Structures are given as structure tokens and as C-alpha cells.
Amino acid sequence: MAPSKTPKFEIKTPKGTRDWSGPDMVLREKIFKTITDVFKRHGGVTIDTPVFELKGKYGEDSKLIYDLADQGGELCSLRYDLTVPFARYLAMNKDVTQIKRYHIAKVYRRDQPAVKKGRMREFGVYDPMIPDAEIIRIINEVFEGLGWHGKYTIKLNSRKILDGLFQVCGVPDNLIRPISSAVDKLDKMPWADVRKEMVDEKGLAPEVADKIGTYVVLKGKRDLLEKLKQDEALAANPSMQQGFADMDLLFTYLEDFGADHTVSFDLSLARGLDYYTGVIYEVVTEGSAPAVSASGEAKEKQAKKKGGKPGDPEEDRSDDPTLGIGSVAAGGRYDNLVGMFSGKTQVPCVGISFGIDRIFSIIQATQKKKERRNEVEVFVMAFGGGKDFTGLLKERSQVCARLWDAGIKAEFLYKVKPKLQNQFKAAEANGVPFALILGEDELAQGKARFKEMGLPEDHPLKEGELISLDNLIEEVKTRLARKQELDSITQQAEGLKVVGGVKGEDVKAPAETAQSTE
Amino acid sequence: MAPSKTPKFEIKTPKGTRDWSGPDMVLREKIFKTITDVFKRHGGVTIDTPVFELKGKYGEDSKLIYDLADQGGELCSLRYDLTVPFARYLAMNKDVTQIKRYHIAKVYRRDQPAVKKGRMREFGVYDPMIPDAEIIRIINEVFEGLGWHGKYTIKLNSRKILDGLFQVCGVPDNLIRPISSAVDKLDKMPWADVRKEMVDEKGLAPEVADKIGTYVVLKGKRDLLEKLKQDEALAANPSMQQGFADMDLLFTYLEDFGADHTVSFDLSLARGLDYYTGVIYEVVTEGSAPAVSASGEAKEKQAKKKGGKPGDPEEDRSDDPTLGIGSVAAGGRYDNLVGMFSGKTQVPCVGISFGIDRIFSIIQATQKKKERRNEVEVFVMAFGGGKDFTGLLKERSQVCARLWDAGIKAEFLYKVKPKLQNQFKAAEANGVPFALILGEDELAQGKARFKEMGLPEDHPLKEGELISLDNLIEEVKTRLARKQELDSITQQAEGLKVVGGVKGEDVKAPAETAQSTE
Known part of the structure; x- marks a missing residue:
């Protein structure tokens, strides 16, 4: 399409078709x-x-x-x-x-x-x-x-x-x-x-x-x-x-x-x-x-x-x-x-x-829970504020690159100096399970805060854990695996619950059902 | 299409298109x-x-x-x-x-x-x-x-x-x-x-x-x-x-x-x-x-x-x-x-x-090696012959069902009394890596023979190993994992070899290459 012409552009999909997203x-x-x-x-x-x-x-x-x-x-x-x-x-x-x-x-x-x-x-x-x-x-x-x-x-x-x-x-x-x-x-x-x-x-x-x-x-x-x-x-x-x-x-x-x-x-x-x-x-x-x-x-x-x-x-x-x-x-x-x-x-x-x-x-x-849009596992954030806040873009980029190298799905906000609140908002919007939060003080010690999102207020790990950046991949992989295991157990339990609630007579052939609506 | 009419049937794909298989x-x-x-x-x-x-x-x-x-x-x-x-x-x-x-x-x-x-x-x-x-x-x-x-x-x-x-x-x-x-x-x-x-x-x-x-x-x-x-x-x-x-x-x-x-x-x-x-x-x-x-x-x-x-x-x-x-x-x-x-x-x-x-x-x-057609990991076979040979279809079916239950990709020949030779041929045709061979005698002891395909004549495991059917899934999974690990090491080694053989100047921009063909 020529960029110089504006086409007639009917904003719909053809009849009977739909987008999936x-x-x-x-x-x-x-x-x-x-x-x-x-x-x-x-x-x-x-x-x-x-x-x-x-x-x-x-x-x-x-x-x-x-x-x-x-x-x-x-x-x-x-x-x-x-x-x-x-x-x-x-x-x-x-x-x-x-x-x-x-x-x-x-x-x-x-x-x-x-x-x-x-x-x-x-x-x-x-x-x-x-x-x-x-x-x-x-x-x-x-x-x-x-x-x-x-x-x-x-x-x-x-x-x-x-x-x-x-x-x-x-x-x-x-x-x-x-x-x-x-x-x-x-x-x-x-x-x-x-x-x-x-x-x-x-x-x-x-x-x-x-x-x-x-x-x-x-x-x-x-x-x-x-x-x-x-x-x-x-x-x-x-x-x-x-x-x-x-x-x-x-x-x-x-x-x-x-x-x-x-x-x-x-x-x-x-x-x-x-x-x-x-x-x-x-x-x-x-x-x-x-x-x-x-x-x-x-x-x-x-x-x-x-x-x-x-x-x-x-x-x-x-x-x-x-x-x-x-x-x-x-x-x-x-x-x-x-x-x-x-x-x-x-x-x-x-x-x-x-x-x-x-x-x-x-x-x-x-289904009760909507599927997540993307599959990101770790959202890498910068913590800080004030006029001395650098935004730690370099550090976020480097940490992300290490995660990507290890095959871990990771993301960060495309901002030089992002607000912490906006970073959490972005992570929550996609249901990202973990945040890796970089701060000047922790970085000076070779550490960063790894935090599971959405934990209840009284959870002992609510504030996250300090992990060593030297062992970044191992630390992250261990926690991802642990969560995956827990989630799978929860899902199985839910599955059993649902199955238990279904009575045999609920499984009807359509013929029977159609007749019973008469 | 009405089954009673034979359509004109031109045996080709439309111009510019192709099948993938x-x-x-x-x-x-x-x-x-x-x-x-x-x-x-x-x-x-x-x-x-x-x-x-x-x-x-x-x-x-x-x-x-x-x-x-x-x-x-x-x-x-x-x-x-x-x-x-x-x-x-x-x-x-x-x-x-x-x-x-x-x-x-x-x-x-x-x-x-x-x-x-x-x-x-x-x-x-x-x-x-x-x-x-x-x-x-x-x-x-x-x-x-x-x-x-x-x-x-x-x-x-x-x-x-x-x-x-x-x-x-x-x-x-x-x-x-x-x-x-x-x-x-x-x-x-x-x-x-x-x-x-x-x-x-x-x-x-x-x-x-x-x-x-x-x-x-x-x-x-x-x-x-x-x-x-x-x-x-x-x-x-x-x-x-x-x-x-x-x-x-x-x-x-x-x-x-x-x-x-x-x-x-x-x-x-x-x-x-x-x-x-x-x-x-x-x-x-x-x-x-x-x-x-x-x-x-x-x-x-x-x-x-x-x-x-x-x-x-x-x-x-x-x-x-x-x-x-x-x-x-x-x-x-x-x-x-x-x-x-x-x-x-x-x-x-x-x-x-x-x-x-x-x-x-x-x-x-x-690429040197053609991709395999399917992904079957284990071909389940019956060993035997003569007029008393039952074909062990029931046993092959049951063993396959156990493998499928465990998520293992498995197949067997759709024959009541298959020849061993034909079973091997079928497995080889698809590059299936392992054969699980059932025989009357081994079954009586609760065992079967698990054999890696394509091993060289002098390989110590050429004739396969007797494994216990009680631990079937564990025995098979261990061997599949071991082979996968070995294959991945071999592939990495091959990858390195190829990379090592490529000189920097072989990576040319088309502009240069096009000019050099002049």
C-alpha cells in the first residue's frame, strides 16, 4: 500500500471470521x-x-x-x-x-x-x-x-x-x-x-x-x-x-x-x-x-x-x-x-x-482464571528515585541478557528512569510471577531482591529475598521450578475438586438432553 | 463432494504453492x-x-x-x-x-x-x-x-x-x-x-x-x-x-x-x-x-x-x-x-x-542428517515365531498404554502376529531410537528386552538389556534421558566443529559476494 494514499479502511473482519489474540x-x-x-x-x-x-x-x-x-x-x-x-x-x-x-x-x-x-x-x-x-x-x-x-x-x-x-x-x-x-x-x-x-x-x-x-x-x-x-x-x-x-x-x-x-x-x-x-x-x-x-x-x-x-x-x-x-x-x-x-x-x-x-x-x-497474555517469568525492575536516580538501565539490560541467555523469559520497562510503581503495574498487567528488583545499595553488595508477585500481606516472603547476582541463574531457576511444582500441585487439587463435584448423570448424551428440554 | 460422483481431479498443487510433509x-x-x-x-x-x-x-x-x-x-x-x-x-x-x-x-x-x-x-x-x-x-x-x-x-x-x-x-x-x-x-x-x-x-x-x-x-x-x-x-x-x-x-x-x-x-x-x-x-x-x-x-x-x-x-x-x-x-x-x-x-x-x-x-x-518423520521413542515388538506364536498383541497393547500414560511416545505394528523383521523395519524406517521386545519367556519372568537401535556390532549393549516390567516407566525414562543427554553432547561437539571450521571472511555481505562474482 502506498504510504502516500490513505486507503478505504473498513474496520472489521470479514463476515464469519474473527481475530484471535x-x-x-x-x-x-x-x-x-x-x-x-x-x-x-x-x-x-x-x-x-x-x-x-x-x-x-x-x-x-x-x-x-x-x-x-x-x-x-x-x-x-x-x-x-x-x-x-x-x-x-x-x-x-x-x-x-x-x-x-x-x-x-x-x-x-x-x-x-x-x-x-x-x-x-x-x-x-x-x-x-x-x-x-x-x-x-x-x-x-x-x-x-x-x-x-x-x-x-x-x-x-x-x-x-x-x-x-x-x-x-x-x-x-x-x-x-x-x-x-x-x-x-x-x-x-x-x-x-x-x-x-x-x-x-x-x-x-x-x-x-x-x-x-x-x-x-x-x-x-x-x-x-x-x-x-x-x-x-x-x-x-x-x-x-x-x-x-x-x-x-x-x-x-x-x-x-x-x-x-x-x-x-x-x-x-x-x-x-x-x-x-x-x-x-x-x-x-x-x-x-x-x-x-x-x-x-x-x-x-x-x-x-x-x-x-x-x-x-x-x-x-x-x-x-x-x-x-x-x-x-x-x-x-x-x-x-x-x-x-x-x-x-x-x-x-x-x-x-x-x-x-x-x-x-x-x-x-x-474456566475461572483468564489465561495470561504472555509467558514472561521475571520482570526486571530498578528501585530508586530522586534526582540522583540513574534508572539502572545498563544493569537491567545486562541482567535481562543473562536471563535470556539461560532461556528464562524476562522483560523490563523500556524507560531510562522508570517509576517503581509503573514497573509493578506492567508486571501485574501480564501476571508475571516474579520481580527481580535492582537497587544501588544491593548491587554494591552483588545482590538483588527477588520477589514473588501477589503474595498475601502476611506471607514471610512478601518482601522478597536478597539473592546473589553471582549465582543469578541458579537462584532464579530454583525458585521458578519450585513455583511451577507448587502450581501444578494446586492445579491437580483443583482438578480433583471439579471432578468430584460432577455427578454421573450430568454426563448426558445430547439425545437425552434434547428430549428433556421438551 | 458427493461420493457418488467422481470429480475432475487435477493432481497438482496450484502454481507457486507446495505441500509440506x-x-x-x-x-x-x-x-x-x-x-x-x-x-x-x-x-x-x-x-x-x-x-x-x-x-x-x-x-x-x-x-x-x-x-x-x-x-x-x-x-x-x-x-x-x-x-x-x-x-x-x-x-x-x-x-x-x-x-x-x-x-x-x-x-x-x-x-x-x-x-x-x-x-x-x-x-x-x-x-x-x-x-x-x-x-x-x-x-x-x-x-x-x-x-x-x-x-x-x-x-x-x-x-x-x-x-x-x-x-x-x-x-x-x-x-x-x-x-x-x-x-x-x-x-x-x-x-x-x-x-x-x-x-x-x-x-x-x-x-x-x-x-x-x-x-x-x-x-x-x-x-x-x-x-x-x-x-x-x-x-x-x-x-x-x-x-x-x-x-x-x-x-x-x-x-x-x-x-x-x-x-x-x-x-x-x-x-x-x-x-x-x-x-x-x-x-x-x-x-x-x-x-x-x-x-x-x-x-x-x-x-x-x-x-x-x-x-x-x-x-x-x-x-x-x-x-x-x-x-x-x-x-x-x-x-x-x-x-x-x-x-x-x-x-x-x-x-x-x-x-x-x-x-x-x-x-x-x-544439514547432513534428514529429520525424522515422527517422534516415536519406543517401538514395542513381539518376539517369536512358529505356529504357537500368539503375537502378544494384548501384551504389546497394554505395555504401549502404560508408556502413553507416562507421556512416552510409543508405537507397535498393527498386526496380530507380526514378523520380528517387519517390526524392526518399521522402527528403522522412522528412526525410532529404542525397541522394547516382548517374548513369552521374558514375560514369564516379568521382564522384557530394551534395545537401542542402530548400535554397532561390537557394542556391549548391542543385544539390549532385560528390564523389569514392574519398573517399566522408570527403566525406559532413565534410558531415554541418558540418550538425550548423550545426543545433546554430540550435537554440541558437532556444532563447535562446524563453527571452528568457518573463517571470518566466509561471512560476507551479499554486496561483496555479488561483486566478487562479477
Whole structure:
């Protein structure tokens, strides 16, 4: 921009987008780090693809795609998901035959621009259900890492079981997907409404609907699987048999991984999209239930959805489809999708997508203490006043340089002769935990005052301690480590307190919650 | 995308863009981490802004801006730099009066899409030159952190000194900026060519050009400053006097920060853009000199640049302008630029921009060992064979779960009965440092074999050690820590070796190098 021209400058971000800064940004980075650490612990590698792809990958006419303007040259669109770029990447890198990739990036949709997703996906050579179980374990580690212990449930089901169920109940083949997609709405509509949709809109025989109704209320763990196996009609269905075998293996592996305690085998979980071929899952949490009745926002969304045919590009929400209303993570196995894009015969995939924005909102709404803006550990100050006060800028600079050399995060006020009060104010504004106060008299003895900020009036160390500048780094590091240890103990104690206060029945699946608001 | 349709799928990334994966991605992440750690150590905070901004901020007609298509609704463009978004952010957040912000993100330019920048910028209340000196210190920490000790030079100058110099030499006021921009080309053209441009194209009197020529060859440290001060004509110029005062302070502060050893006060450094108001700097390194003669690519770029008037949006490269050819970081003080955008009267700023892509290329070209793809520390294996071999999947899963619980990065092969050979192959492919090998016999004794990968044949621990599974975590953590310590000592030794092998004269400013290729 020419400095000589003043541009028209509309002071807002584009519709649907926002800036991230301050404590929000810090919290978001912490969430990313938690998720990334888990992915790395399981051998995940990350890839980065361009924010735009050649146009056409997402269908020419989709109303939800952001296109770049035709400025001569290639026609491009902003990425709508992280699947198509990954499929394109695989097609360009035929030597990649096995990968656990994760990708944390924004995707762009004209109805909801810039949704931040954290995805993990595995594919390659494997024996059945082992990677699937590892994904469930990863989900556990992420939410435990976020401190949600006891506050989330992983709803689990299998497309093979659902398909078998519908066949046994007597759903005609051509209605299996539409009926499955109706069942998927049970997390936001009562059964009566779902049944009505099945019968009135989709033309299902009422007695078939009622039979489905007796199954989709069922949930449990391995006990439910055993119960279903006793059902002779179900046990005779080939798709069901495959589903049983899968779930048997899955439960075994989850037990071995110590990851079975948070799952709920839930026959009402269907997931909206066509391409799942095996296990499916969705994570719900306290704060994730929609705060609307079935006649409110949720229903509006239903209405919108009905407009599009299943399988429309507008309906497609990527590999792992839209997180259902209320869920904070979702995914499943889809063995045919990527191969279709990349031209490889089959690229078996199982994946999970975390809804970062929703996780962020839930944590933000419940956290008591705002995140600090920066991470400075020591604020270096000058003590003194009067007309002889030099400000000790040289000494502050040198001390800071020593701290920086040692990797300690440090700051001082950019003033030659700063007032003590202003230095404390600056340190407090950013929640800096320690002040290192330089004074002429102490410096003459080779010492400085090291003071923890915010101690209560009667604390024995309220006035700080004189430390030797010869041992500056050691003295500071010891105290930083001690505080970190104390803080971590306090946090753990707080964590336990919160968990202790949460009752089991507070962890509800959205379906239940939505019904109870009726 | 509807799974039932096969889209046209062109298997390439858009022109000028690329994917990042594998060792490249790992290296890039390491560079980000180094830079981010330094920024945080100095109290920096990060912000994230949308990838597109409302259209118009970058000038309506710029050929370098990526516009989004007009799909109804707001007109938007991809961000071209990180300055305009920051100015917009400041204008929207009037309560932010002081911030050290950093922003690591891609920017989009139609001539060179997706340039990754790492920027740090400070503004707010300060006494002269203190933040400027801290930025220089930050530059030092970043390149030391990247292991470039002794391999980079921070060229330093001041716009006030340059302006004073041109005035004293007799450059008419209206030619000061054009002449300054000609001087800026000294890093890629010999003086004779620059002089020709000044005289033939810009109409400068030959004797004035020659006078300039006697100054712009000068470089040094504080000694050069002292030498200039002795020059009576220079010392009488008011802009020069301000520049002297600034540089005096800056050298003092750099000494206090221990950051003066890498700077070269260089009168040939001009920086192309208009808006600098004080100190300017540019970092050059061995690998950063352009591998073209002045008649090659560099000249082509000149020609292109000449097409645009100085101050054209096309010329503008953001707050910190384009990194000059050959530089790996650049910046300076610009006290008027942001205020002009945001409508605040004045927003004094000093900043630095690191050219991540160039830094990446240089490191990649010189590094001997490829980065590992993932970070797995322990590969858990099953030992056995024959028809009684169970594969020990349960045991591998349980052991992995214990390692994951302890935060240790671990993996195993997704096979029920894996061959030992295939497990080793998988571990080696990713450079996993340790194998934990489970066997029936050892398990019966509550033990397993822990083996460092890649040890030489005659190493006493070549066959690994039997460790107790009761103390699994402790045993593994001790060995991981020991290896990490050894690796870090080896790396330091290698670092020293490399540094020792570099001669002082190998660290050349691009100006010299470009001339020497003539």
C-alpha cells in the first residue's frame, strides 16, 4: 500500500471470521498443544497443504465453496476440508503407502468460514480394528489432557450393525441410507418426530419403524453386544455378524488399551454421511448439548438439511462429516472414500476430527482464571528515585541478557528512569510471577531482591529475598521450578475438586438432553 | 463432494504453492519453534487473523493481490502481508496501547504465493532505542538458536544518517528517496551500475554521485560512528545529528545486551521502502548471497521493480518490506506507517521479519542428517515365531498404554502376529531410537528386552538389556534421558566443529559476494 494514499479502511473482519489474540489466543494454543502432543505420542506426523486448491475438486457449483477470483491463470478455491487436499497429496505421493497424519488447520465454508479442525487419520497395512481402537484411545488422551476427566462420553456404533439392524427390521434396501440419516437425528429430536419422518416423509411402514424404535434406545458396553448376539434374528444377518466380530475385537482392544471406560455403545448413533464403512463414533460432553428445543434452532437446521439430497456437495462435510450439533469430536472408518478421489483402488482410513472452536468455547465458558497474555517469568525492575536516580538501565539490560541467555523469559520497562510503581503495574498487567528488583545499595553488595508477585500481606516472603547476582541463574531457576511444582500441585487439587463435584448423570448424551428440554 | 460422483481431479498443487510433509515439515516446525521460543522469551504474544480481509485494504487494482470471487456478500482478498491485518486489529482494539506481537503465518502474493513469514513487532511507550536494541538481540537469539553461530551478520544503518548523508552530499530533496533506493541495490549490483542508475536514470549530478560513493563503501561498528562524527560537514547536519544520537544509544544498549558482536554498521544498507523513519537492518548469511550475476535474475527483478513508481501498492512489501535478495531477515523502525492505516495519530513501531522459506532452504541444503518423520521413542515388538506364536498383541497393547500414560511416545505394528523383521523395519524406517521386545519367556519372568537401535556390532549393549516390567516407566525414562543427554553432547561437539571450521571472511555481505562474482 502506498504510504502516500490513505486507503478505504473498513474496520472489521470479514463476515464469519474473527481475530484471535490475548487470553483467547493463549487458550487456543494450549488446546492445539494438548491435541498435538497426543498425536505425536502415537507416532503421528503432520502435513501442511496450501490454503487453496485447484478449482473443481469440490464440485463446480457448490454454494459453500469460496472461489478465488479469475485473475488469469489457474482457477482455485479455498480448501473446504482437509480430506480433498490429503487425497490429492496421496495421489501425488504414490510412495506413501502408510501414514498416521494429523493436520490442524482452518477450513473455509461460506456458511461458517474458518472452522478450525484438528484431525488425525491413519491408513495403511493393519489387522482389523487395531487402528480403530487406537483412535478411541487417542480421543481419551485428548480429553483427559484437556482436564475433562469424567465429563465426556464417546458414543460408539458400527455401520455394519446398523445396516444389519435395518435389514432385519425390514427396511427396503433403497431406504437404508435415508432411514439411517433419520436415526442420526435422535440426538436433537425426540423419537416420535424421527418416527414421523420415517413413516410420513420416507414412506417406511409404521411397524418397521416401531421395530427400529425398540433397538435404537439401547445403549451399553460389551453387555449390549452380548445381548444383541442372543437375538436370533439379528445373529442370522451377515452384515450383523461382521459387525459383531468387529465390535468384539474393538472391545477387547479397548480393554487392553485401558480405553473402554468412556465409551457407550449406542444404537442411536448413525452419523449423517454415506461413506462410513465400519465403526463410527461421536464425543459428547456436558456443555455440548444444544440449548434449543427441537422446535428451535435445531429444527431449523433440519429443515435446511432436508432441502439438499443426501450426497449433495452441500451436504458433504468432508471425510469426517460435520460434527453433529453438540458433539466435540467425531469420526469413523471409511475405506472407500479416499480411493475414489485419489484413484488408488482402496485406501482404508480411520480418522477423528476434533472441533477446536467448540472445545474452545466450552473451556472458555467454564474456566475461572483468564489465561495470561504472555509467558514472561521475571520482570526486571530498578528501585530508586530522586534526582540522583540513574534508572539502572545498563544493569537491567545486562541482567535481562543473562536471563535470556539461560532461556528464562524476562522483560523490563523500556524507560531510562522508570517509576517503581509503573514497573509493578506492567508486571501485574501480564501476571508475571516474579520481580527481580535492582537497587544501588544491593548491587554494591552483588545482590538483588527477588520477589514473588501477589503474595498475601502476611506471607514471610512478601518482601522478597536478597539473592546473589553471582549465582543469578541458579537462584532464579530454583525458585521458578519450585513455583511451577507448587502450581501444578494446586492445579491437580483443583482438578480433583471439579471432578468430584460432577455427578454421573450430568454426563448426558445430547439425545437425552434434547428430549428433556421438551 | 458427493461420493457418488467422481470429480475432475487435477493432481497438482496450484502454481507457486507446495505441500509440506515428512522431514521438510519437521524441519520447518523446528524453525518455527526456535523463533517462537525467542519471541516468547522476550514477552511476545501472538495473534491470529483471518486469511482473507475485506477487499480494498491493499488497493483496488494491485496485480499482486489474490481476490476472492464475487459470490454475493462481502468482497475479500487473501492477506498480502501481516501489517494491514495488524493495523486493522489495532484500529478495532483501541484499548491495546502497547503490545509485543508476533505472527507466524503465510501471506499470499500472486508473484510468489504463500511466503511464510515470522514477524515480531513492538510498539507502545518507550524511551528511544531500547526496543530497537531488543529486536537486534532477538535476531541474535534466533540465529544462535538455529545453530548459525558465526555465520550471519546483521547489517545496520539509520534512515536519519542516510538522509543526512544525501543532504550533505548535495542530493536535491526530491531525489533523496530515489537515490536511497538506488543505494539499496548495492547488495546485488556493483557500484558502477548503481552510479550509472543515479546519474543516467535519476539525473543526479556525477560529482554528487561520486561523493556518495566515498561513503557507501564504509562499514564498521562504533568506530565508524566515531569517524563520521569527526566529519565536520556531516556533524553540522541536523538529521545526521539525530542519527548519531540514535546510533550512540543503540551501540550502548547492544553492548549491554551482549548483542553487538554480530552487527555491521553499513552505510550501503538503505532498504527499498519509503516508510522507515529510524534504524534499519538486514541479516545476511553465507548461503544467502544470490547465485546470479548482476546481469541475471537479480537484474531482471530490478527491471520489474523499475516499472512501478516508488510507493505503488505493487512496490509495497508490507511493514517490513520484501527481504532483499539474499537476506534472511530484515526490518526497522517505522513510526508513521501503522497510524496512517489505523487512524491513530501515531503508532511507533519497530519490527523484524524472518524469511522462513529462505532460512529453511539454507538449513536444508547444509544439514547432513534428514529429520525424522515422527517422534516415536519406543517401538514395542513381539518376539517369536512358529505356529504357537500368539503375537502378544494384548501384551504389546497394554505395555504401549502404560508408556502413553507416562507421556512416552510409543508405537507397535498393527498386526496380530507380526514378523520380528517387519517390526524392526518399521522402527528403522522412522528412526525410532529404542525397541522394547516382548517374548513369552521374558514375560514369564516379568521382564522384557530394551534395545537401542542402530548400535554397532561390537557394542556391549548391542543385544539390549532385560528390564523389569514392574519398573517399566522408570527403566525406559532413565534410558531415554541418558540418550538425550548423550545426543545433546554430540550435537554440541558437532556444532563447535562446524563453527571452528568457518573463517571470518566466509561471512560476507551479499554486496561483496555479488561483486566478487562479477
